[in-house]
Amino acid sequence: HISIATLDGMRERTVTINGMSKTYAVTGWRVGWAVAPPAITNAIRKVHDFLTVGAPAPLQEAGAVALGLPRGYYKNLAEGYRTRRDRLMPALTDAGFRCFRPRGAYYVMTDISAFGFENDVEFTSYLVKTIGVAAVPGSSFYNDPRDGARQVRFAFCKRDETLDEAARRLRKLQRTT
Template identity: 50%
Template sequence: MKPLSDKTAGFTDSVIRRMTRVSNQYGAVNLSQGFPDFDPPKEITDRLREIAPHGPHQYALTWGAQNFREALARKHEHFSGMKVDPNKEIVVTCGSTEAMMASMLTVCNPGDKVVVFSPFYENYGADAILSGAQPIYVPLNPPEFNFDANVLEDAMKQDGVKALILCNPSNPCGKVFTLEELQIIADLAIKYDLYVITDEVYEHILYKPNKHIYMATLPGMRERTIICNSLSKTYSITGWRLGYVIAPPEVIDRVKKVHDFLTVGAAAPLMEAVVPGLNFGDDYYIELQNHYTHMKNLFVGGLKNIGLTFTEPQGAYYVMVDISEFGYKDDYEFCVDLTEKVGVGAVPGSSFFREDVNQYIRFHFAKKDDTLNAALERLADIRKILKK
C-alpha cells in the first residue's frame, strides 16, 4: 500500500479528550476536558423543545441562518461597540474549531508561517500544519504567563510570517491580555503587515478586575483581525458545535467558500434554538460571571487549602497547577496516576507547551459544587498517594 499523508503522520489523538476516556475508565472526577456538568439556560432548551416537531430540519443558508446572524451581530456590537454586517461579515461554523480551521485555510499558503503563543490550545499547531503553514512559537512565561515583546517581534518579523493566533482569555493558562499587551501585538501586526486570528470563546468568563478587550477594536486592527468564537462556553452547549467567524467582507467572502466545502453548514435546528440566548440582556452575563467566579473561588480555594502551587486564573475556567514537588519526570504519567489512584482527571501541561515543560497540569472547574467538592476531597490525600 502507498504511504498515507506525510502532513498528518506526526499527529496524535487529542490528549485532552484522551484524558476524558482515561477518567471514564477509572471512574474519576473528570476535570480534564472543559465541558460543564450543568444545564444550558432554560430559555434555550425550551426553544429547542418547541421547534423539535416542525423544524427547521433542512439546510440553513451555508453561512448561517439569517435570524441567527442578525442576533449575533447585535450581541457582538453591544459588547464590543463594533458594528457588524450580518450578511457580509459573519460566517456560522461547526464550532470554533472549524472557525479556526476555515480562517487558517483562508489566510495561509503552503510555506507561510504563523506565530502562536505557548502554552496554546492543542488544535492550533495542527491547524497550522493542515493549512500548510509552519507554527512559530513564542513563550508565555510562567507563572504570570507574560511575554517578552522583543521575542515576539523577532518571531513576527521573520520572512513568510502571515498571521498570529491569539487566544484571549487564554486556554490553558487563564491569562487575560491587558490593553498594553494587546497594543504591543497590534503595533507589531501593523508594522509587519500580519493578520491576527483571535480565539475569543471565553470572552464572558472573566474574574474582576480583568476585562476583555476586543483586538478588532484597536486602531488599525479592524481590517486585519479575524475573530473566531463560539457559543459553547457562554451558553453551556459545548455539544451543539455552534461557532462563527467575524471578519472584513473580503475575508469573509473567502471563509464562506472554505466553510462550504468543509462542512456545508451548522445545524439548522440548533441555530434556531439558541437565538433566545443571543437576545439575553446584561443580567445573564453578569450572572454568568458571578457563577464562574463562585466556581473558581471554590476550587482554587480548595487547592490553596491543600497547599498546591498554582497560577490564579484571570479568565476562562482553567487552572495550571505546578506538580514539581511530586518528583515525576513525565507529566502524562502523573496525570494517569492521578486519575487511577487519586480519582481526579487532569490534562498534562506538556500537551500545551512547545517548550520542554513537564511540571504543570491543567484542571478545569466548570462543574457543580458537588463535583468540585468531590474532586477536592480526593485531592486532599494526593501527597500520601503520589509523592515520590
C-alpha cells in the same frame, strides 16, 4: 477586554472569531462564527465549505436565542465561575499544587513539581486511577509538549458537590518536596 477591531484602522484588518461553547456551556455543539470584512469572510466561506457542512440548524437557532439573552446572564455566569474558582483553588493549594490564577477561563493551570512524577501524563493517569480525579495534561496545550510537562489543568465549571468531592480526594496526594 478591548477588541482590536475597535481600534482606529483595525476593523478592516481584523477577523473576530467566537463561539457558543464556553459562554453558554455547550461545548459539544461546535457552533461559532467569524466577523470580518467581506473580502475576508468570502475566503473563510470557501475554506469552510471544504472542512464542514455546517452546524445542525436547531443548534444554530438555539445559539441565536442565546445571543439575545439579557446582560444579567453574563454577570451571573461570571460570578458563578468566580465563586467556583475560589472554591477549588484553595483545595488545590492545600493539596500541594502551585496554582496559576485564571483571569477569564473556567479552568486553572497548576504546577505538579511537588509530587515527584516524571511528567504530566503520568501524573494525570495516577490522578484518575488512584485518586479518582480527572485533570488534563499541560503538555497538550503547548507546541513543544516539554514546556507543559510539569503542569496539569483542572476545570471548575462543575457543581459545588463535585468540586468538594474532588477537594476531599486530592487531600490523599503525597508531596515529595
